[in-house]
Amino acid sequence: MNPDILNIIYAILVLGVLGAVFGGLLAFAAKIFYVEQDERIGQVRDCLAGANCGGCGFAGCDAYAAAVVAGEAPPNKCGPGGKKTAEAVAAIMGLDAVEEVKYVAYVPCSGSCDTAKLFFEYEGPKDCVAAMRFGNKGPKACQFSCIGFGNCVRACQFDAMHIVNGVAVVDREKCTSCMACASACPKEIIQKVPYEQRVLVGCRSNDKGAQTRKLCDAGCIGCMKCQRECPHEAIKVVNNVATIDYAKCTGCGHCAEVCPRHIIHPQKIYVQDN
16 A cells, blocks of 8 residues: 555544544543532523623623622623513522612713814714824813714614714613713713713813813803702702712702703603513
């Protein structure tokens, strides 16, 4: 027989034997070192929404399910799953489902294409990170403004973010508070707020009033009228911007009525089953 063919056959036989030996060793090691997994992890995982959004504070649904079973996380942290998921997970774990306050993302900026002054005309890719490379604040003159190029929109798995007239706007009914949008925002301006909060301040500028007037027609100027008029002492001007104490706020909306810049916005609240 041709020596070259014999060499090929020998090589195949050697590889086959080595494969069988190592396969056997791996199977033996897997059996010896096998750690039995609590079946409840799979049950909890099947109850979750499966978005792997990280809103629960863990690296995906599998990690959260393991943490729940290990007693390291409560059963109500799955934002996309809502109340029904929390109840199902609690039932598996033999716990009472503690109802958690529902949160949504919020973009505190009113600097639209109509109100925000421009620092420069930007003609690059519609990407907030790319735009930040020029002047370290983007094309809008206010350094605290939403750039409006949609990095948050692209990060949202739930179609809950949209750019409206140059500013990111959250669809509160679709938002699951996973905060992937906040992670994608290079200016870190997106906040997590209680869903049932009835009024929110649409500005986060820390510039003094005179400077804000120069940069935006809709920014908070820190005039303190809302602070003086609030009957519940629930809103104060902190670092030149109106700030609401959600624990004190009753949602009466009087601050929005007296704001001369109209940057305190009433929110629509819907009763939901989940």
